Amino acid sequence: MSKGPENDRTTRSDRSDWIRRFKPAEQAPCRLVCFPHAGGSASYFHGLTQRLAPDVDVLSVQYPGRQDRSAEPSQQSVTDLADQAYEALKPWTGKPLALFGHSMGAIVAFEVALRLAADGTVPLRLFPSGRRAPSRFREENVHLRDDDALLREVASLAGTDSALLADPDVRRMILPSLRADYRAIETYRHTGGKRLDCPVLALAGADDPKAPLDDVRAWGEHTxxxxxxxxxxxxxxxxxxxxxxxxxxxxxxxxxxxGG
Structure with missing residues (x-):
């Protein structure tokens, strides 16, 4: 395995477009890679990073089309997101990796885990959060709705301040990446095949309408x-x-x- 970069810098060239490292933990025995939800960004995991350092070195994935990558086109499929995130993580495999993904990010993390394992880097753990298992398909078409309906769906999940969603500048800024993310996850189809050779621990909210517990338990079929x-x-x-x-x-x- 290649030796990963051990020193974080503030310049884009040192941290790559895809990876954010808010609180480097150089002595940590492993790294946790975090994948955000639809419309989300790497900064969503800033609080988690602060709480895990210095025991865990947290890498947060920044998808194109948001925050400092807002000028880039958003990816239209989970496959494209996973392919590029996997490539961005190759320099970081000098320490064992675990993957955490929330909502859409859980599926991206799963697909990245499959790619890493195929390349000889089996993750320590996969932590899918707030997402039913890949094999539990549900027909959804939020990405085809108009802007107001799309934002109402986001507001109904209570993850974003409704006042922010009503701001025209904020709406204009987030809608392209939000719609692209919804398109990516709603058109994703699990094709079966190889299961992961690492333990899976799923996390869920007790009252999450998007991830019923029976569908979350089905993650056990994928390892x-x-x-x-x-x-x-x-x-x-x-x-x-x-x-x-x-x-x-x-x-x-x-x-x-x-082993700590």
């Missing part, structure tokens, strides 16, 4: 190793209020996986 489910109070964005509890769980899991 040859152990499976577990942790349920937290809250809905689709339970992580907003349960960051401390999630960080404690991840720290414990990764310490055990890394």
């Amino acid at each position: 040859t190793q152990g499976f577990g489910l942790e349920v937290f109070p809250g809905g689709h964005f339970y992580l907003n209020d349960e960051t401390a509890a999630v960080a404690a769980l991840l720290r414990s899991q990764l310490a055990a996986a890394a």
